[in-house]
Amino acid sequence: MSLVKKPVNGMKDILPLEMQIRDYVQSVIKETYRSFGFTPIETPCMEHIENLSNKQGGENEKLIFKVLKRGEKLRLDTAQSEGDLVDFGMRYDLTVPLARFYASHANDLPSPFKALQIGNVWRADRPQRGRYRQLMQCDIDILGEPSNLAEIELILATTMTLGRLGFRGFEVRINERRILKAMAAYSGFAQEDYDTVFIILDKMDKIGMEGVVAELAQAGFAKQSVETYMELFAGVQKAQDGISYLADTLGEYLEADVVSSMKEISESVNACKAAEFALVFDPTLVRGMSYYTGTIFEIAIPEFGGSCGGGGRYDKMIGNFTGKDVPACGFSIGFERIILLLLESGFEVPQQPKKTAYLIEKGYPGEKLAQVIAQAQEARKDGQQVLVVRMNKNKKFQKEQLSKEGYEEFVEFFNR
Amino acid sequence: MSLVKKPVNGMKDILPLEMQIRDYVQSVIKETYRSFGFTPIETPCMEHIENLSNKQGGENEKLIFKVLKRGEKLRLDTAQSEGDLVDFGMRYDLTVPLARFYASHANDLPSPFKALQIGNVWRADRPQRGRYRQLMQCDIDILGEPSNLAEIELILATTMTLGRLGFRGFEVRINERRILKAMAAYSGFAQEDYDTVFIILDKMDKIGMEGVVAELAQAGFAKQSVETYMELFAGVQKAQDGISYLADTLGEYLEADVVSSMKEISESVNACKAAEFALVFDPTLVRGMSYYTGTIFEIAIPEFGGSCGGGGRYDKMIGNFTGKDVPACGFSIGFERIILLLLESGFEVPQQPKKTAYLIEKGYPGEKLAQVIAQAQEARKDGQQVLVVRMNKNKKFQKEQLSKEGYEEFVEFFNR
Numbered sequence: 001m002s003l004v005k006k007p008v009n010g011m012k013d014i015l016p017l018e019m020q021i022r023d024y025v026q027s028v029i030k031e032t033y034r035s036f037g038f039t040p041i042e043t044p045c046m047e048h049i050e051n052l053s054n055k056q057g058g059e060n061e062k063l064i065f066k067v068l069k070r071g072e073k074l075r076l077d078t079a080q081s082e083g084d085l086v087d088f089g090m091r092y093d094l095t096v097p098l099a100r101f102y103a104s105h106a107n108d109l110p111s112p113f114k115a116l117q118i119g120n121v122w123r124a125d126r127p128q129r130g131r132y133r134q135l136m137q138c139d140i141d142i143l144g145e146p147s148n149l150a151e152i153e154l155i156l157a158t159t160m161t162l163g164r165l166g167f168r169g170f171e172v173r174i175n176e177r178r179i180l181k182a183m184a185a186y187s188g189f190a191q192e193d194y195d196t197v198f199i200i201l202d203k204m205d206k207i208g209m210e211g212v213v214a215e216l217a218q219a220g221f222a223k224q225s226v227e228t229y230m231e232l233f234a235g236v237q238k239a240q241d242g243i244s245y246l247a248d249t250l251g252e253y254l255e256a257d258v259v260s261s262m263k264e265i266s267e268s269v270n271a272c273k274a275a276e277f278a279l280v281f282d283p284t285l286v287r288g289m290s291y292y293t294g295t296i297f298e299i300a301i302p303e304f305g306g307s308c309g310g311g312g313r314y315d316k317m318i319g320n321f322t323g324k325d326v327p328a329c330g331f332s333i334g335f336e337r338i339i340l341l342l343l344e345s346g347f348e349v350p351q352q353p354k355k356t357a358y359l360i361e362k363g364y365p366g367e368k369l370a371q372v373i374a375q376a377q378e379a380r381k382d383g384q385q386v387l388v389v390r391m392n393k394n395k396k397f398q399k400e401q402l403s404k405e406g407y408e409e410f411v412e413f414f415n416r
Numbered sequence: 417m418s419l420v421k422k423p424v425n426g427m428k429d430i431l432p433l434e435m436q437i438r439d440y441v442q443s444v445i446k447e448t449y450r451s452f453g454f455t456p457i458e459t460p461c462m463e464h465i466e467n468l469s470n471k472q473g474g475e476n477e478k479l480i481f482k483v484l485k486r487g488e489k490l491r492l493d494t495a496q497s498e499g500d501l502v503d504f505g506m507r508y509d510l511t512v513p514l515a516r517f518y519a520s521h522a523n524d525l526p527s528p529f530k531a532l533q534i535g536n537v538w539r540a541d542r543p544q545r546g547r548y549r550q551l552m553q554c555d556i557d558i559l560g561e562p563s564n565l566a567e568i569e570l571i572l573a574t575t576m577t578l579g580r581l582g583f584r585g586f587e588v589r590i591n592e593r594r595i596l597k598a599m600a601a602y603s604g605f606a607q608e609d610y611d612t613v614f615i616i617l618d619k620m621d622k623i624g625m626e627g628v629v630a631e632l633a634q635a636g637f638a639k640q641s642v643e644t645y646m647e648l649f650a651g652v653q654k655a656q657d658g659i660s661y662l663a664d665t666l667g668e669y670l671e672a673d674v675v676s677s678m679k680e681i682s683e684s685v686n687a688c689k690a691a692e693f694a695l696v697f698d699p700t701l702v703r704g705m706s707y708y709t710g711t712i713f714e715i716a717i718p719e720f721g722g723s724c725g726g727g728g729r730y731d732k733m734i735g736n737f738t739g740k741d742v743p744a745c746g747f748s749i750g751f752e753r754i755i756l757l758l759l760e761s762g763f764e765v766p767q768q769p770k771k772t773a774y775l776i777e778k779g780y781p782g783e784k785l786a787q788v789i790a791q792a793q794e795a796r797k798d799g800q801q802v803l804v805v806r807m808n809k810n811k812k813f814q815k816e817q818l819s820k821e822g823y824e825e826f827v828e829f830f831n832r
Contacts, residue, residue, distance in 0.1 A: 003737045004464040005520045008504050011460035013517050015524060019456045023446075030439075034769070035796040037803030039821075040435045044427035044550050045461065045536065046481070048420040065462070068482040068502055070540050076495065085492075085501065086484055088424050101429050104421045108431060110817055112805060120461065124486050134460050145806070149776075152789060153804060160796070264782040271786040272793050321419045353450070360565075366680040370687040373568060377688050380451040380576070387453030388569060389528060390561070401526055405455075 010125070010133035016405075021342055022136075022335075024349040025165060026118060029138050029333070032161040036153060038116040038140050043097035045120060046088040051100055053089075056291040056317060063123040065090040065133075090122035094139045095291070095314065095330060102143050102328075103321030112144035114153075118335075132336055139311075141330035143318070148261045151295050152268045154311065154331040155279070158299070163275025165338065166347070170277045170301045170308075172269075175285035176262060177292055177312075179246065182254040183283065187229035188222065195290075197221070197229075202286035209233065233283060242281045265295070291317050297331065303341055309333040354384050356409040357402050359391040363415045372413050426541070426549035432821075437758055438552075438751075440765040441581060442534060445554050445749070448577040452569060454532040454556050459513035461536060462504040467516055469505075472707040472733060479539040481506040481549075506538035510555045511707070511730065511746060518559050518744075519737030528560035534751075548752060555727075557746035559734070564677045567711050568684045570727065570747040571695070574715070579691025581754065582763070586693045586717045586724075588685075591701035592678060593708055593728075595662065598670040599699065603645035604638065611706075613637070613645075618702035625649065649699060658697045681711070707733050713747065720757055725749040770800050772825040773818050775807040779831045788829050 007013050014022065030040070052064055067088040068074060079085050091097050094117045102113065117139045125133055140157060142150040155172055162170065180201075184194050200215045207215070209230060216226045232249065239245035243266075247259040262281070269279050287296040287310060294313035301308045311331035319325035358376055360369065376386040387407065392398040399410055423429050430438065446456070468480055483504040484490060495501050507513050510533045518529065533555045541549055556573060558566040571588055578586065596617075600610050616631045623631070625646060632642045648665065655661035659682075663675040678697065685695050703712040703726060710729035717724045727747035735741035774792055776785065792802040803823065808814040815826055 003467050003470060003516070003519075005516060005737050007460050007516075007520070008462050008464055011462060013460070013521060014458040015521060016455040016457060019458060022458075023456060031799075032796075035799065035801050037771075037773075037801055039432040040439060041432060042430040042435060042438075044423050044429070046424050046427060046538075046550070048424055051419050054419060065486070065504075066484040067506075068484055068498065070481070074498070076498065076501075079492065082484065082490070082492070088481075090483075100419070100421060100423075103419075104423070105429060105431060110821055114803070122462075134462070147806065149785070149804065149806065152785075156789070156793065160793075260782075264785070267783065268786040268789055272790045274793055274797060321421050355453075357453075366676070367683065369565070369568075369680070370684040373572070373684055374688045377572065377576075377690055380448075381690060383447075383451065385451050385453055387530070388565065390563065390565065405526055 008133075010127035012132060012134075018339065018343060020349050021347060022339055025335070025338060025342070026138075028164050029118065029161050030116070032164060033116045033140055033157055036114070036140075036157045038114045038157070040116045040118070041098075041101065042117065042119060043091070043094075043101050045091060045122075047091050047097055047100070049083075049086055049089045051096060052092065054096075054320065056096060056320070059288055060092040060123060063125055064092055065122045065124055092123050093121055094119060094137050094332070095141070095317070098139070098141055098143075098330075099314075099317045099328070100321055102318055102326065106322075106326075109143075112142050112150070115139075115141045115143065117141075136335040138333040138335050139330055140332075141328060143326055143328045145329070146315075146327040148265050148295070150327070150329040151265050151297075151313070152272075154329060155265070155269050155297065156272055156274070158309065158331045158333060159273060159275040159277050161333070162277070162299070162338075165342070167301060167341075168276045170299060172277055172279050172297055172299055173282040173285050174262070174265070174279060174295060174297045175282055176258055176295050178255060178258045178294065179262075179283060180286065182250050182258075183229065183232050183246070186250050186253045187232065188225040189229070193221070198286045201284055202288070204284040236281070236283050242283065246283070262295075287312055295329070299334075301337075301341065303345075304337055306337075307334065308337045308341075352406060354409070355387070355405075355407045356384060356411065357387045357389060357399075357407040358411045358413065359389060359395065359398070360413045361391045361415040364413055365415070368413075424549075426543035428548060428550075434755065434759060436765050437763060438755055441751070441754060441758070442554075444580050445534065445577050446532070448580060449532045449556055449573055452530070452556075452573045454530045454573070456532045456534070457514075457517065458533065458535060459507070459510075459517050461507060461538075463507050463513055463516070465499075465502055465505045467512060468508065470512075470736065472512060472736070475704055476508040476539060479541055480508055481538045481540055508539050509537055510535060510553050510748070511557070511733070514555070514557055514559075514746075515730075515733045515744070516737055518734055518742065522738075522742075525559075528558050528566075531555075531557045531559065533557075552751040554749040554751050555746055556748075557744060559742055559744045561745070562731075562743040564681050564711075566743070566745040567681050567713075567729070568688075570745060571681070571685050571713065572688055572690070574725065574747045574749060575689060575691040575693050577749070578693070578715070578754075581758070583717060583757075584692045586715060588693055588695050588713055588715055589698040589701050590678070590681070590695060590711060590713045591698055592674055592711050594671060594674045594710065595678075595699060596702065598666050598674075599645065599648050599662070602666050602669045603648065604641040605645070609637070614702045617700055618704070620700040652697075652699050658699065662699070678711075703728055711745070715750075717753075717757065719761075720753055722753075723750065724753045724757075768822060770825070771803070771821075771823045772800060772827065773803045773805060773815075773823040774827045774829060775805060775811065775814070776829045777807045777831040780829055781831070784829075 066086040069087050236242040243262050291314040292312040293315045296312035298310035299308045313329040315327045376388050379386045482502040485503050652658040659678050707730045708728040709731045712728035714726035715724045729745040731743045792804050795802045
């Protein structure tokens, strides 16, 4: 078998320039989230295949990289289907592993537990711009906090981080699964049809209201229901305060605490935000994952078409592991898209240390080399960056190349 | 299928206390290696299965987690063997992916290229103390530097890092594949038997010299060869300067530049080292990977039985990808073992930021909550860590728990 120079399809090597930005972004994320009391944790990149195939992950469950059983467990002769061949899978998000983690370790964790995870996830997706099959995610989650204090803190922390990375004028779109349901119920859709309706509604930003109407009609829903439904969306758009409009219109279909909670979130976030963004109520926001039970949110950055992160409340997921529900809410930053935007905008990492290169002529005697290195060691102890390299024949070119890497000072050691 | 609370067998969840230490150790590693001019890069966690099954990885190749093909590529009905089912594998080290990376991107990289990689690798090993099936490794490599400046800098950087983490009195054992070969040749072993001889020699620290003699005899080697071989090791042990003894004894079997290079490395490292450790020539050091071509080294920390890291020169590996050899030398820290040692020694991360907890009584009005959060936001902007949580009924217990997490200051907000 011959060796392959390229990385596997859809995954990428990360070169020094991008890596420098990634490290910087990670440090800003960690530092900001730490100031909110989020604590870093990690789970293995592989999960039990059962945990990943539980219908909680929506479309992502179709994209799992599966890991072959090993040794005697692998019985190729009697295997009937894929399921007989695999026992583990690569995690497709950080939320399902977090729920397993919490189910396993709740007794050793504070309550509420504020978790920060930075890690890779894998999806056997069709590769496209800004979408990779190995991607880094940065998630914060608050477990054990039933009130909207969780939502408020998650939105403030995420937006403070984006602000510190230089993003301005972005939107955080917010909705509530219970508002989605109330609007569907009011319009006369049957409960068993909600998922179908929401999947079509989710396409609003791509196919527009006309497209949604057409698809709902094509799916066989009553014309009256579709009309009522669309009037609701139009009403929100016209209203100055979409939530109040829905509260007035939907009446008893919508619980009062949903309305008051959405208003509180909006008021607190707007009063305390530390970044320039708009919190926007968006009744068409669906979010794919079927594990969400309450608020859902998504970040939209104007420079980037799609979503650059999102999250929501998933109060039932931990109960799937333990039999006992634990209130849970999380917000994930689309790390790869943030990096792509920063790279494209020519972002430069601030505060570089001083870089010095020592160039040593060929044939420089071994015993004197030790003195040069000792000198470098002294500078390094003070935090300076010192590169010790052999002097090339074309010294001018070598120094030009080193300058491009940020080396400002050169010290030359000649063999005489 | 029911859900599983435990992580997959042999891999572990990382809880806040350990995570804090891991983050700290990573920051020391990055900061120290940066001061030597090493540049962070990353490769995908999955590699082409061909690249991992090239007989370069020694025993590790038997431990690969293999990734099932997807979609139409997976043909279960016609699959004859494992090889038909998989296309990717999880990397078992960071060296093979680095060689692929360099083969792919050399034109965009400086020469010599000093790479720093911190990342997970996977081995389907039998789990045991300090050995996990997902483990983090920290590697530095210098590509394109043929002289022993590479070895000197790698040893100085790795030991400076260990010193900064508080390790004292450890050993860096060093040997040379060409010394291993010269000793075997001088003793009369045939070249085709070297690998068998070295595999037995590698057990010296476990079974002692008698055990090695017995196993060599059992393998059918001539008594005379085994005796001569053992006399060499005994001679090194007795000699004040093992390298000089071997140079004198082996004569023309050992190239003169191997001797002078080993002496230069030893002199430079001892003259410039920034940590308390001993560089020890160990002619029994073998290292499993068959890709090594020159110097090999290993870290032994007295508190820990086995090796805590190692590396060496592998001048032929990149040529496997490109057809053109590139001198290469690397040193890997056994991150997981370092963490285990620090955890067991009760290590505490220095310089924690100030931690304050705001406790908010239940029923605290939503409009006033915004003011509390705004106050927290101000403190956070100054770098303080502020946790905003609901006050529990048992406030005393809650504060005790928070104290354990390092919260020193409490501010209480009552509903009146």
